[in-house]
Amino acid sequence: MTRKLRCHAIVLGVTVALTLAGCGSSGTPETSANSNGLEKTTITVGALPIPDPVSLYIANAKGFFKEEGLTVTPKIITGGAAAIPAIENGSLDISQTNYVSTFLAVSQGKKIKLVADMYQAAPNTxxxxxxxxxxxxxxxxxxxxxxxxxxxxxxxxxxxxxxxxxxxxxxxxxxxxxxxxxxxxxxxxxxxxxxxxxxxxxxxxxxxxxxxxxxxxxxxxxxADLPIAGWMATEEWASKYPKTLAAFQRAIAKAQQLASSDRKEIEAMLPKYTKIDAKTASVITLGAYPSELNANRLQKVADLMLEYGYLENPIDVKSVIAAPAASG
Missing domain, CATH: 3.40.190.10 (Periplasmic binding protein-like II)
Incomplete structure (x- = not known):
């Protein structure tokens, strides 16, 4: 929607509705009294202006991030592969990625962790x-x-x-x-x-x-039902900010569940950060929005890449997935 994903190397001249991100305080967000113990309370997250990352915007609009003590600022990117340098240099904390780009990068020695699922293919997507x-x-x-x-x-x-x-x-x-x-x-x-x-x-x-x-x-x-896109961070970031990561994971999972259960939520959000108008949003074919990373499903992507020569050696995707969010 890659999604590019990746897959979606869409270059659209779009201005994201950053107002959805909520207003951070003018103080020092890292030490906010309402930070729920988070190591970092304000993060910048890369996303493409396509349907795949809609849960990022839903989570902001519905206050799911705010409930976790987190202020999230979306930043438009041009593709998952292009976002890897951005998470490495710290200009992005977390970013959308497509799984093929991710596993290629890991095979080349990049220290990347998948932190949440985002988008899965469906018929005619x-x-x-x-x-x-x-x-x-x-x-x-x-x-x-x-x-x-x-x-x-x-x-x-x-x-x-x-x-x-x-x-x-x-x-x-x-x-x-x-x-x-x-x-x-x-x-x-x-x-x-x-x-x-x-x-x-x-x-x-x-x-x-x-x-x-x-x-x-x-x-x-x-x-069929191929996993397409997810959220990534560097291993170093995930290790340094575990509570912040867990807060992001919980809020995104909640938004993914909402997107999966109510298409109207997606349709209402797409015109706010993409060039998709309301009429088009109501008729386009959408994939699925899984609420948790599933190693068995993701392994299918890595195995296909090996079969078709995209990888020289097998990848155990379990090693690429960050620990799931703690409950609560």
Missing amino acids: FNIMVPKDSPIKTVADLKGKTVLVNNLKNIATLATTSQLKVAGLAETDVKFVEKPFPEMGNAIVSGQADAGWITEPFITANQSQHGFRKLADTMTGQT
């Missing part, structure tokens, strides 16, 4: 799309064609390659070209590419504006 009059009718017809993806060697190419495999093709049978989601439709219409790997709200937008049709849902078979 990540589709290969083509113009309505395209001669391409099946995935097999993509042989020798150019396919746009938001990021190379990431969730986009991994998901598309899994569908190519089913059709008897290899990754090398198509030419992947990187293009931000907002630019894909016009690029395909102008003949720069034959197809695109597209997510919401751009699936709906390209159907409406260009009459694009779905060639394939890339979240089926091996990739």
Whole structure:
């Protein structure tokens, strides 16, 4: 929605409604009397202007962070991979990430911890799309064609390659070209590419504006219900601020549960931090919002990456997950 995630390397000129973050005191937030014992009471959190991180904004709007003694300031990022340097240099405390980027970074020695889940694929949330009059009718017809993806060697190419495999093709049978989601439709219409790997709200937008049709849902078979995006911090940060992390985890889990149970909460929030208007928010296809990190589900991502050559060695994802929030 990657989400890019990652996966969602969306570059949208969006101004986030930081008023949702609440107003911090003019004093020293680190030592606030209402800090609930938190080591740090004000944090900056990176997020993409897409549906995936909606719970961050729900948690702010509903006061879930405030209840934990935490002031959270969202900051727009352009992608999960790009956020890694930001959490390493401290300009972000926590950030959205996609799981493919995370496991690639861990395999390269980055000390990153996944601290909360965010977004999981559902049917028709990540589709290969083509113009309505395209001669391409099946995935097999993509042989020798150019396919746009938001990021190379990431969730986009991994998901598309899994569908190519089913059709008897290899990754090398198509030419992947990187293009931000907002630019894909016009690029395909102008003949720069034959197809695109597209997510919401751009699936709906390209159907409406260009009459694009779905060639394939890339979240089926091996990739059905694939975990897409989560929240990350550095190992050092998670160790230094355990109570702050636990407070963030509790508030986000509460917001995820609300998002999962009431789509209207998502629809109401999307226009406030994305370019998705209320009408579009009411019709786009959304994935799932899990309230806890599940090692077995995440292992599926790492195993697929190993199978398709994204990783040279296996990763035990349990080692990448930060301890869950303490109750209370």
